Amino acid sequence: MSSTVLEPPRGVRRWVGLALSLVVLLATWSVVAAADLVEPHYLTPSPLQVWDAFIRANSHHAVGGGIDRVVRGEENYFLWEHLVVSLRRIGLGLLFGVLVGVPLGLLMGSVRWVGDLVGPYVDFLRSLPPLAYIGFLVAWFGIYDTSKVWLLFLAAFPPITLATINGVRGVRQDQLNAARSLGASGLQLTTAVTLPATLPDILSGLRVAVGFAWTTVVAAELVNGLPGIGGLAYLSGTQNKIALSVACILVIGLTAIALDAVIRTIEKLVVPWRGKA
Amino acid sequence: MSKGITVAGLGHEFRARGGAVPALEGIDLDIAPGEFVTLAGPSGCGKTTLLRLVAGFAAPTSGTITVGDVPVAGPGPDRGVVFQQPTLYPWLDVRRNVALGPKLRGVGKAQRLATAGRYLELVGLSDAADRRPYELSGGMQQRAQIARVLAGDPEVVLMDEPYGALDALTRERLQNELLSLWRASGKTILFITHSVDEAVFLGSRVLVMSPRPGRIVFDEFVPFSADADLAPEEIRALPKFAEVAGRVREAISH
Numbered sequence: 001m002s003s004t005v006l007e008p009p010r011g012v013r014r015w016v017g018l019a020l021s022l023v024v025l026l027a028t029w030s031v032v033a034a035a036d037l038v039e040p041h042y043l044t045p046s047p048l049q050v051w052d053a054f055i056r057a058n059s060h061h062a063v064g065g066g067i068d069r070v071v072r073g074e075e076n077y078f079l080w081e082h083l084v085v086s087l088r089r090i091g092l093g094l095l096f097g098v099l100v101g102v103p104l105g106l107l108m109g110s111v112r113w114v115g116d117l118v119g120p121y122v123d124f125l126r127s128l129p130p131l132a133y134i135g136f137l138v139a140w141f142g143i144y145d146t147s148k149v150w151l152l153f154l155a156a157f158p159p160i161t162l163a164t165i166n167g168v169r170g171v172r173q174d175q176l177n178a179a180r181s182l183g184a185s186g187l188q189l190t191t192a193v194t195l196p197a198t199l200p201d202i203l204s205g206l207r208v209a210v211g212f213a214w215t216t217v218v219a220a221e222l223v224n225g226l227p228g229i230g231g232l233a234y235l236s237g238t239q240n241k242i243a244l245s246v247a248c249i250l251v252i253g254l255t256a257i258a259l260d261a262v263i264r265t266i267e268k269l270v271v272p273w274r275g276k277a
Numbered sequence: 278m279s280k281g282i283t284v285a286g287l288g289h290e291f292r293a294r295g296g297a298v299p300a301l302e303g304i305d306l307d308i309a310p311g312e313f314v315t316l317a318g319p320s321g322c323g324k325t326t327l328l329r330l331v332a333g334f335a336a337p338t339s340g341t342i343t344v345g346d347v348p349v350a351g352p353g354p355d356r357g358v359v360f361q362q363p364t365l366y367p368w369l370d371v372r373r374n375v376a377l378g379p380k381l382r383g384v385g386k387a388q389r390l391a392t393a394g395r396y397l398e399l400v401g402l403s404d405a406a407d408r409r410p411y412e413l414s415g416g417m418q419q420r421a422q423i424a425r426v427l428a429g430d431p432e433v434v435l436m437d438e439p440y441g442a443l444d445a446l447t448r449e450r451l452q453n454e455l456l457s458l459w460r461a462s463g464k465t466i467l468f469i470t471h472s473v474d475e476a477v478f479l480g481s482r483v484l485v486m487s488p489r490p491g492r493i494v495f496d497e498f499v500p501f502s503a504d505a506d507l508a509p510e511e512i513r514a515l516p517k518f519a520e521v522a523g524r525v526r527e528a529i530s531h
Contacts, residue, residue, distance in 0.1 A: 172364070174360050174362065174364045175364045175366065177332070177334050177352060177358065177360075177364075178358065178360065178364035179377070179381070180333075180351070180352035180353075181332060181333075181352045181353070181354065181356060181357060181358040181426075181429075181431075182354055182357075182377055182378040182381055182425070182426075182429045183353065183354030183378060183381045183382055183429065184381050185381075188381055192377070192380075192381065193366065196366065196368040197366075197368075199368070271368075272409070273367030273368065273409060273411055276367065276411040
């Protein structure tokens, strides 16, 4: 932690570096877009055109092309509404993933024969790309949100379960013994020691699951995904609205980074002892 | 009220590659209520194994262990355990760590926090009550662990080299505190150590174990620690202290 008067602290230098690299990136992008290397030229929108598409997608705007009609955002939803719908899907998928994955992981980690019995099935589910069963899920649950939430649940719960098992098996034996010597029953042992001791691993698993669910939701929205940010990114591409498609891509990427930052903040608040004890 | 510990015909083997390794053999031991028994011996002699069997963390291969009139069949709140590595929970502050025993017994929140406060005061940790365990020094962590065990109000206290990892000065201070605690509470204590001086200073009775298989080869009552007229600092300076320590040392190296 050495910072002198001449040298700005590390955090500041990092942000300055990031801002500079962003400027260089945008400048290069503008030059390439203006050079019209690719024909037709709407295939290489400039940063400003992408920004315009982003604003249009978040407001009431004229259809253009000489037609005197005002529409709401894109496909009748603002872009942020498309994003919220996608986030709601992964939120539900993750919620069910935690509700099933954590108790299952605790059980599989604490009771050896359950772990041995169920383990291969969880491993099997985890090794499948979730999109492999979207067709099956649509057949079972229809083409609306239910099948998508099921898909995200199936994508999210294996990493959460496996991280929980890992955490349970890593609990120090003496931490369990200490509680038993203080009179803890089997159930109390789980709630008072195993669960809190496993919390850091559960949150790691959740972080993996969020990344997994996010990539999956964008792909899953290729089919009947509107409203949905992944659906919009796909549709706009097929309609040659490249600027809008790029705007969606940027929103998808930035949202993923923001989600990860949110979980890391939660980690700091909920498991402040991580790496210290 | 404290209870005694009775160990009869105790033997224990560890399964290893190439057959069973005997860890303990033919241990017979009667610890009276209120006794402070220190058990010394070289590393690997089985003293920790003996303590863990009394705690109920493992079942012995042969023989029986009884605490009060109850045969040991697993861990229980009648036997508090102070571990060498403190097992305080980092998700609880120090006060809630100490209040855990009463909490598990279903004591109400206000009452168990008051109990915890009392025991923290007893070990001189009132100021650290709101901190997390990892914010404490090693010595303070051991004090907190002892407070947690005492707050559970066990019949006997089992201590497994609790001061082994501390620096000499801290260790001496904690030994003095423990002696005062024992004199005031009259708890039955079984204390494992590899330090001869610690064993002679704390114990009203000193045992020595020999290794492979573990056997008790020395068993002597020591008058210092129970003598309330002797201040802790005075004990170490007694000529008789050095004499007993010499005998214990000889028993260990024999």
